[in-house]
Amino acid sequence: MPFYRALLHLYPASFRAEYGDEMCAVFARDLTENGMSAWARALADVFTNATRVHLDITRQDVRYALRSLGRTPGFTITTILVAALGIGATTASFTVADHILLKPLPFADPGRLVKIWENQASRGYPQMEPSPPNFQDWKRLATSFEEMEAYTGDTVSLVGSGDPERLVGARTTGGVFRMLGRQATLGRVLTESDITTETQNPIVLSEPLWRRRFGADPGVIGRTLTLDDAVHVIVGVMPADFTFPSAETSFWRPFKFVAQNGDEDRGNHYLQVVGRLKRGVAFEDARAELTVIASQLERAYPKDLAQTGITAIRWRDNVGAQSRLLLTALVGASLCVLLIASTNLANLLLSRALARRGEFAVRAAVGASMDRLVRQMLTDSLVLSMAGGALGILIAIAAGPLIARIIPSTVLPIASAPQPDLRMLLFAAIVTVATGLLFGVVPAVRVCRNTDTSALKEGARGGTGKSTERLRSLLVVAEITASVVLLVASGLLIQALLRVQGVDPGFKADNVLTMRTMLPRPKYNQTERRLQFYQQVIGDLRAMPGVTSVSYISFLPMTMRGGIWPILTTVPDPQSPQRFVAPDPANQTSASLRYVTPGFFETIGTPILQGRDVAESDSLQSPFVAVVSRSFARQQYPNEDAIGRQFAIGFFVRTIVGVVGDIRVRGLERDSEPQVYLPAAQQRDGMLAFYAPQDLVIRATVPASTLIPAARQVIWRADPQQPISSVKLLADVVADETASRVIQLRVLGAFAAVALILAAIGIHGLLAFSVSARVREIGVRIALGASAADILRIVVVRSAVLAGAGVVLGTAIAYAVGRSMQALLAGVDPADGAVFGTAVVISAAMAIAGTLVPAVRAVRVDPLAATRAE
Amino acid sequence: MTEETRRPDSLVPLPPAVFHILLAVADDDRHGYAIIQEVATRTDGQVRLSAGTLYRSIQRMLDDDLIVEIHERPAPDMDDERRRYYRITPFGRAVARAEARRLNDLVKLARASGFAPRSA
Numbered sequence: 008m009p010f011y012r013a014l015l016h017l018y019p020a021s022f023r024a025e026y027g028d029e030m031c032a033v034f035a036r037d038l039t040e041n042g043m044s045a046w047a048r049a050l051a052d053v054f055t056n057a058t059r060v061h062l063d064i065t066r067q068d069v070r071y072a073l074r075s076l077g078r079t080p081g082f083t084i085t086t087i088l089v090a091a092l093g094i095g096a097t098t099a100s101f102t103v104a105d106h107i108l109l110k111p112l113p114f115a116d117p118g119r120l121v122k123i124w125e126n127q128a129s130r131g132y133p134q135m136e137p138s139p140p141n142f143q144d145w146k147r148l149a150t151s152f153e154e155m156e157a158y159t160g161d162t163v164s165l166v167g168s169g170d171p172e173r174l175v176g177a178r179t180t181g182g183v184f185r186m187l188g189r190q191a192t193l194g195r196v197l198t199e200s201d202i203t204t205e206t207q208n209p210i211v212l213s214e215p216l217w218r219r220r221f222g223a224d225p226g227v228i229g230r231t232l233t234l235d236d237a238v239h240v241i242v243g244v245m246p247a248d249f250t251f252p253s254a255e256t257s258f259w260r261p262f263k264f265v266a267q268n269g270d271e272d273r274g275n276h277y278l279q280v281v282g283r284l285k286r287g288v289a290f291e292d293a294r295a296e297l298t299v300i301a302s303q304l305e306r307a308y309p310k311d312l313a314q315t316g317i318t319a320i321r322w323r324d325n326v327g328a329q330s331r332l333l334l335t336a337l338v339g340a341s342l343c344v345l346l347i348a349s350t351n352l353a354n355l356l357l358s359r360a361l362a363r364r365g366e367f368a369v370r371a372a373v374g375a376s377m378d379r380l381v382r383q384m385l386t387d388s389l390v391l392s393m394a395g396g397a398l399g400i401l402i403a404i405a406a407g408p409l410i411a412r413i414i415p416s417t418v419l420p421i422a423s424a425p426q427p428d429l430r431m432l433l434f435a436a437i438v439t440v441a442t443g444l445l446f447g448v449v450p451a452v453r454v455c456r457n458t459d460t461s462a463l464k465e466g467a468r469g470g471t472g473k474s475t476e477r478l479r480s481l482l483v484v485a486e487i488t489a490s491v492v493l494l495v496a497s498g499l500l501i502q503a504l505l506r507v508q509g510v511d512p513g514f515k516a517d518n519v520l521t522m523r524t525m526l527p528r529p530k531y532n533q534t535e536r537r538l539q540f541y542q543q544v545i546g547d548l549r550a551m552p553g554v555t556s557v558s559y560i561s562f563l564p565m566t567m568r569g570g571i572w573p574i575l576t577t578v579p580d581p582q583s584p585q586r587f588v589a590p591d592p593a594n595q596t597s598a599s600l601r602y603v604t605p606g607f608f609e610t611i612g613t614p615i616l617q618g619r620d621v622a623e624s625d626s627l628q629s630p631f632v633a634v635v636s637r638s639f640a641r642q643q644y645p646n647e648d649a650i651g652r653q654f655a656i657g658f659f660v661r662t663i664v665g666v667v668g669d670i671r672v673r674g675l676e677r678d679s680e681p682q683v684y685l686p687a688a689q690q691r692d693g694m695l696a697f698y699a700p701q702d703l704v705i706r707a708t709v710p711a712s713t714l715i716p717a718a719r720q721v722i723w724r725a726d727p728q729q730p731i732s733s734v735k736l737l738a739d740v741v742a743d744e745t746a747s748r749v750i751q752l753r754v755l756g757a758f759a760a761v762a763l764i765l766a767a768i769g770i771h772g773l774l775a776f777s778v779s780a781r782v783r784e785i786g787v788r789i790a791l792g793a794s795a796a797d798i799l800r801i802v803v804v805r806s807a808v809l810a811g812a813g814v815v816l817g818t819a820i821a822y823a824v825g826r827s828m829q830a831l832l833a834g835v836d837p838a839d840g841a842v843f844g845t846a847v848v849i850s851a852a853m854a855i856a857g858t859l860v861p862a863v864r865a866v867r868v869d870p871l872a873a874t875r876a877e
Numbered sequence: 878m879t880e881e882t883r884r885p886d887s888l889v890p891l892p893p894a895v896f897h898i899l900l901a902v903a904d905d906d907r908h909g910y911a912i913i914q915e916v917a918t919r920t921d922g923q924v925r926l927s928a929g930t931l932y933r934s935i936q937r938m939l940d941d942d943l944i945v946e947i948h949e950r951p952a953p954d955m956d957d958e959r960r961r962y963y964r965i966t967p968f969g970r971a972v973a974r975a976e977a978r979r980l981n982d983l984v985k986l987a988r989a990s991g992f993a994p995r996s997a
Contacts, residue, residue, distance in 0.1 A: 026932040029909045029961065033928040036910060048927060056929025063937065 008035065011049060017057035019064055021376040064379075068386035076390065079359070083391070086355050089768075090395020090442060092761050093348025095402025098435040100341035102403060103410045104334040105434075106425035112323055113248050113421070115188025119284040121293065122325045123155070125276065126301070126316035130595070134318055137278045139270040141304065145280070145317070148300045151293035154186040155282035158252060161260060163234040164527045164730040165220070171730030173525060174216070174234070176258035177251070183259075186283050187251060193217075194228040194243035201242075201261040209261060210239040214247040216257040234258075235527035251420040252279060272584035273311035274573065281322060294319045310583075313592035322419070329830055330414045333751065336828050337413065340496065340758045343489040345438070347765045350482040353446035354769055356388055357479060358776050360454040367454065381451045388447025389440070396439030400427075403435065413751045453478065479773050480809060486769045487813020488820065490762035491850050495821035496828065497752065497759045498842035503833040504748045512741055513670035514564065515612030519737035520711035521563055524722055524729050525701045533692050534627060537699055540725050541604050541687060544703065547721040553709030558607040559687060559700035561600075565740055566733070568673045570698065571680055572600045574643065575655040587655040598639055598683045599672045600657055602690050602700050608634075608667050610706045611737070618650045618665035621686035631689050633661035636669045639681030656683055657695055675744045676833060704737070711736055751831075763853050770809060770857030774802055778861045785865055786873025795866045802862040810854035814847055821846070885971040888941060889979050894926055894934045899943060899965060899973040906947055908960040909935070935963065943969035 011034050015023050037045040076083045111117045124134040125141060137145070137157075146155040158179040165172045181199030190196060191211065201209050210232060212221075221227045232239045239260070250256070264270035284293055297317040305312045360367075367380050408424035425431070453475055524544075531537050541559050548557040562570060574596045575587035589595060605621050608614070616637060625632055633656070640649035640663070649663050661683075673679040687700045703722075707714055715734055722729055778785070785798060825837030891899075901907060901915040913926050926934075938944045944963045965973070987993040 022932070022936065025936070026909075030928040030932060032960075033910050033913065033931070037928075052927035052929040056927070056933050060929075060933050060936070063933070067940075 014049070014053045017053055018060055019382070020378045022060050022064075024376060064382065065386065068383050069390060071383065072387045072390045076387065082355065082359060085768075086352060086391045087394045087398060089348050089351050089355070089765060090392050090439075091398035091402060092765070093345040093352075094392075094396050094399030094435060094438050094442065095406065096341040096344040096399075096758060096761070097338075097438050098399055098403035098431060099406040099410050100334075100337045101434050102407055102425045102427075102431045103414075104338050105430060106411065106421065107326060107330065107414055107419070108334060110421075110430070112419070113189075113250065116283075117323060118321075119153075119286075120187075120322040121152075121282045121284060121290065122320050122322045123280040123282055123297065124318040124320075126318040127314065128316070129314045130597075134320075136276040137280050138273045138275045139264045139278060140273050141312075142278050142280050143264075144304055145297070145300060148303070149282070149293070149296055151285060151288045151296045152282040153285045154182050155280065156180045156183040156186050157278045157280045158183055158262065159278055160252075161258075162525060164525060166233050166527075166728050166730070171728055173523070173730045173732035174257050175255045176260065177256050178260050178262035180262050183251075183281075186281070189245070189249055189251075191243035192246045193225060194241070196243055196245070197259055197261050202263055208237055208239040209242040210234075211243040211245060211259040212241060213245055213249070213257040217244045235530075248422070250422050253420060254423040273308060274584060282319075290319075290321060310589065325419060332828060332830055333413055336496070336831065337410065337754065339824070340493055340755055343493050344758050344761055344765075345442070347486045347489045347762050347769075349442050349446045350486050351765050351769050351772075352388070352392070352442065353449055354479055354482050354772055356384075356391075356447060357450040357453065357475065358772060360384060360450040361475065361776075364454060381448075384451035384454070385444065385447045388451075389443040392439050392443030392447075395442075396435055399439070400432065400435045403427075403431065409750070410754055413747055413754055449478070476777065479776075483766075483769045483773050483809050484813045484816065486762075486766040487810055487850060487854070488817040490759065490766040490853070491814055491817025491846055492821045492824055493755065493759035493762045494846035494849055495818070495842055496824055497755045498846055499825050499828070499832055499835055499837060499839060500748070500752050500755055502835040502839055502842055503831065504745060504752055506833050506835055507675050507745055507748060510671070510675045512564065512675060513613055513668055514737075516737040516741045518707050518711045519611065520705045520707065520714050520718065521733070521735050521737050521740065522703050522715075522718065522722075522731055523701055523733040524703060524731055526699055526729070528696060531699065532696065534688065534690055537690075538688055540729075541700065543725040544721055545604060545606075547724065548705055548718060551714070551717060551721075553707050554714065555706045555708055556606050556610040557703070557705050558610040559604040560607055560611075560702050560704065561602045561698045561700050563702045563704070563737070563740060564670045564672045565674050565744055566702070568677075570599050570601065571597045572656050572683075573597045577653050577655050577660045585655075586658050587660070596642060596681075598635075598656065598681045599679065600683050600685070600695075600698065602687045602695075602698050603634075603684045604687045604700060607684070607704065610704045611670075612706070613670060614668045616666045616668060617648075618663070620665060621684065621688075623688075625686035626688050627691065629689075631659045631661045632664040632686065634665040634667055634684040635663055636682040637666055638669050639683060640666045642681055657685070657698075661685065675741070702733075763849065766813075766850075767853045767857040770806060770854055771860060773809075774806060774858055774861035775864070777805070778802060778865045782868055782873045785868045786870040789868060790870035790874065798866050798868070799862055802865050803858060806854055806858040806862075810850060814850050817850070818843060818847070883942075883968070885968065885975040888943075888972050889975045891972065891976045892934065893924075894930050895938060895943070896973065896976050897924055897926065898931070898934055898938065899969055899976075902944060902963055902965045903970075903973065906962045906964045908962050910960075912963070938963075938969070942966055943972055 008031065012027070012031060015027050015030060018027075034045065034049055037048070112120065114120060123137070123145065125137045126133055127135045139157075142155075142157050146152075149155060156179065158177050161176040161178045163174055163176065165174050179197060181197065181202040184190075184196035185198070192214070194211075197209060197211055212227070212232075217223060217227060220232075221230075227241055227244065230241050232241060245259075282293075284290065297319050301312075301315065301317040305315060370380060371377070404427045407427070411424040526537060526540065531540070545557045545559070548554055561567075573585070573589060575585060575589050578588040579586060580588045583589070603621055605623055608620055615634075617640075618634070621632065621634055633654075635643075635649060643649070643654065644652055649666055652663050653660050654663075655661070667682075667684070669679070670682060671677075671679050672682060690699060703718075705711065705714060705718065719731055722731055781801075785801070788798065821843070822838055825832070825839075829837055897916045897920075898912055900919065901912045907915060909928075909931055913928075913931060917925050935944070939946065944965055947962045947964045949962075984993055
């Protein structure tokens, strides 16, 4: 029998109290009459009926909750909106963090995939793209890996029907698709035989490209596609979620290593390498093996691989420290918003509960048990939080793609923005229920504890207990604290943004139009042919009214950050891949290498400090020259004149003819290598083809964007087949540098604004409630001669104490938070006085705004009416 | 909700257990175990309500005003203090009638289709 009584605990307490004894009696009879078979029946009976009774009560409570919430639409809507903001912000942030940091990569058994880099940490490159010979050696020597494959980015012009288009794709070694364990939706993937056979140029398309260019035609297999003058045969189409190596990839071609392209040069760093660990091999062991291999190779090739190690990272973890920090900050900020929202929710529910104490006392008096009342209040808060949760999910879905943009770029093979999925819904559901329970329980327990007949009287008077007041004050202080933290964090990011925006890029970006015309090969393999194209385009554009200067460069600053070459001595070495003797490893330096046409520095607005620009007279027949940046001259020839000095880079000795100002090639926030500019006319046929100038720069006196249509016509007059892409104002290229900062700021700023508004609502709610609860007291004071100032003091002191406590606590936490996000602050002091001062002033303004209405109400209390009410 | 505003049809169809309980308390006030026995007797032992089903149904029937708990007790020697006695309400009768009518109509339909004997 005690066991049966224990079983009855599965029923709600109120039901058990009502019927428990009788059920025991019925069971006792059943047991006497039918023996042990009664137990089997009883077990089944308790489990099914207990569930049903719970459901019955929940249904009843929900009905009741909906009815009573419907009677107070203002309260209901406010509460749902507050919950939606908190849940939406948290869900969106979690989804983005999950997408970038946690979710398994979309490949078979992704936990065994490892990204492998060359490690030249001593030169500042802990993750350097491996060279083909190194990759081939690793693949041959490493036994921890089942497979090791390589790929590289591939940019081509798609010509044929429609406007010429620039496409981003990838060249992959034969086993990549097998290693990733993904199949084509149509046709087949690339295999090793595609590398070895020379018969056709197979190509696999991405789902978006197939949809866009071929109208999702299922019969596309076997059709051809012309890329850069070469015909390719379509052999397969990949599924839409195959975002390898990035979401922008629209095709895959087989990758052949060719000696002519420098693929036997260990200094030719351009591959991406991924390996799949053998089953049962620990990642740490594989990493140790790679370290051994690196030192073997270093011994074998001491010149090329001095101080070159191998970095191996689980692919999933290949996210930059800054991105991690940003996401942590984001999730932290959203938790702050959730905390504030929940606190507000608790406060709203608490004041509602206090207002309903009379009703609860009546229900208790007619026999409703305490657990039923608590349950009813929890149902109320759950109904509200679920409505808020549903709205919050919509907010999260809408905000997800925007928030995802706070991460500047990701090297992971994942979609650019998270898609709403089960994980997101599950997370939102957990947050919703937790919010509803956590912040429903406090008011419920608090109110029900005091619900007895005395509450009938107190409820009628609308008074509140001291401890409840204290709790509500604590909640408001927590809100102010969290909003101060968010304000300071946003303020620090604003300062950092201003600082980065204030960095001199080394050129003048206003009113400069840029566009990319990637000259297809082999059509433009010859220098002569390229020069002809440049001359015609530049000449025609210069003749246009409003254009002051026009020029071409290999890559615009900040769009391509690599292209770094070692600076060599002028001593020839026919054995070396780069033909010249390198300085000893300790003195090795490198520079970013670009080809330009004459007038580039004038066009982009970089000063020529000494000597001359590259000139029309520089040609393949004349001595090879170079223009270098000031940092190059200072680094190579400290305290000496650089003009006339010689060095070797890119297979030839060059003589310095000019020194120009430095440009932030790698962007506003990173140090850039010194720069070397070579005349486009001195780029030999087929050499360094990747560096052939492709970015057109036009400086204008008229608004630069008005030149776009005419510029396109000029280019198509020079070559009707030429694709044009990346049409941008140079100012936008610079603005892109701070785009992710601007978005970080917008997201955090929005969080801070929401927090501030919620905190103001919190202060207002608390004070308004306490004023209305103390109307009689205030009335008596006024009747006894208290002045308006005296009454005002009661309210204002209260508000000042709350705000003061919140600000002090918030400032302390904000300082700690600021220090932890120092890496995002671009050198701004995490204790920046202006930021903290502003945050305090804004918080004070918020507190005043929240205090205003209750204060005015308190002063206007009519002593006669207030005392009569009693 | 009061009986005036609530129509008996709104509760029909009734769960079988509820209908059986209404029939069991139609003539006499009964306590829980007596209801179980009465239902079993009336159905020749075909229907044996479990304790959970009985009291869950009773709770709903009390909420729906189909029955009331009565406080008059029978003769002390026949009484057990733990027992509660239930009585059908006029609204409960109306609902039981509505349910009987519904079942009757159903049987008529079945008869017309040849699924049930012509006379009961």
